[in-house]
Amino acid sequence: MKYEKEFPLFKTKVEGIAKKFNLSDLNDRKAYFEAKAGDDIAKLKKYFDEGKTFIVYLLGKKNAGKGTYTKLLMEIFGRDKIAHLSVGDIVRDLHAAVEDESYKKELLDYLRKNYRGYITPEQALEALLGRDQKTLLPNEFIMALVKREIDKIGKKTIFIDGFPRNLDQVSYSMFFKQLIDYREDPDIFIAIDIPEKVIDERMKYRRVCPICHTPRNLKLFTTQDVEYDEKDEKFYLICDNPDHEKSRMHGKEGDEMGIESIRDRLELDDxxxxxxxxxxxxxxxxIRNAVPVEKAKAYVDDYEITPAYEYEYDQASGKVKTIENPFVVKDDEGVEVCSLLAPPVALSLIRQLVEILGL
Incomplete structure (x- = not known):
């Protein structure tokens, strides 16, 4: 696997812990982290309680799970200690928010005081409103937007998702904390190693509820109820949300293409x-999303491996049977690997942060 010499495979299997944790359950997940990383969690909690913070740049391909891993750490340490800052979300939210003229005026006032660049704040804002997915905004403008969000967040550890996003921004990231006047925090770059096949499956089988927009995955994140439509010969996930009537979940337009629709983006991320x-x-x-099949038994517990779901339809009863197996794919180097659930990946992140910070 890539970077294995510099960063050996991480072992989450702990001798003496025989309990099987349900990692989809909040209380069981809390017990899991305490059992497998209690000492390291205590060290980080002490670090935070002393008023210390740090900045993490999460580097990973689209759909690599950057937001998911950050949210797990927020779950463990508290939202008052850790914040997730997604540059993509900032830009998307701003795109809608500037429709409000008073908000737009407030934003431009801020930019006139804090933005320095080769185009005016007004021109940069126009670039934002008229951009497409492949057009990147001026780096200086992105910096000003991020600084604005950090000003709102206050003194917390920040996990930054989506910066740097191009090669030009790498040099900015080297001096980012000085550029945004963000104290003397340690800054750490964390890369996420994930097989492209995993991203492909996440995209191709993604399903979304048309009512509440809850996302699930036909293959990797099923629901309690699954239906089979005999007419179109397809299986459908039924949204679990009890707040509305049951509805079939559907894929988004373009998802069927998988990673080929974002190939350029993936190559740039690499x-x-x-x-x-x-x-x-x-x-x-x-942090790695996967572990080689031949090493999985020694390195991880079975319940830490992502399950893959298949379905069988019984025409006589009209019921669908869900079959669960480990999610096994070939990584980018052709090695058969087991994809991991998010908690064991977050566990490896916690241990590495403790080591990097010298706690």
Whole structure:
């Protein structure tokens, strides 16, 4: 696997812990982290209680799980200690918010005081409103928007998702904390190693409720009820949300193409990670979404492996049977690997943060 010499495979299997935790249950998940990383969690809690913070740049391909891992750490340490800052979300939310003229005026006033660049704040805002998915906004404008959000967050540890997003922004990230006047926090670059096949399956089988917009996955994140439509010969997930009547969940337009629809983005992400991992003088870590099948038994517990779901339809009873197996794919180097659930990946992140911070 990539970077294995610099970052050995992480072992989440702990000798003496025989209990099987249900990682989809909040209380069981809490017990899981305490059992497997209690000492490291205590060290980080002490660090936070002393008023100390740090900045983490999460580097990973689209759909790599950056937001998911951050939310798990927020669940463990509290939202008063950790904040998740998604540059993509900032830009998307701003796109809608500037329709409000008073908000737009407030934003432009802020930019006139805090933005420096080769185009005016008004021109940068127009670039935002007229951009497409492949057009990146000026770096200086992105910096000003991020600084604005950090000003709102206050003194917390921040996990930044989506910056740097291009090779030009790598140099900005090297001095990011100075550029935003964000104290003397340690800054850490964490890369997420995830097989493209996993991203492909996440995209192709993604399903969304048309009413509450809850996302699930036909293959990797099923629901309690599954229906089979004999007419179109397809299985459908039924949304679990009790607040509305049961509805079939559907894929988003373009999802059937999988990663090919974002191929350019994935290739750029690879270059970004390689570039940053070649730099000296920065703290780096690596978390892996998968472990080789031949090593899985020694390194992880069975319940830490992502399940994959298949379905069988019994025409006589009209019922659907759900079959669960480990989610096994070939990684980018052709090695058969088991994809991991989010908690064991977050566990490896916790341990690496403790080591990097010298706790």
């Amino acid at each position: 270059k970004l990670i390689a570039k940053i991992f070649s730099l000296h003088g920065i703290q780096k870590g690596l």
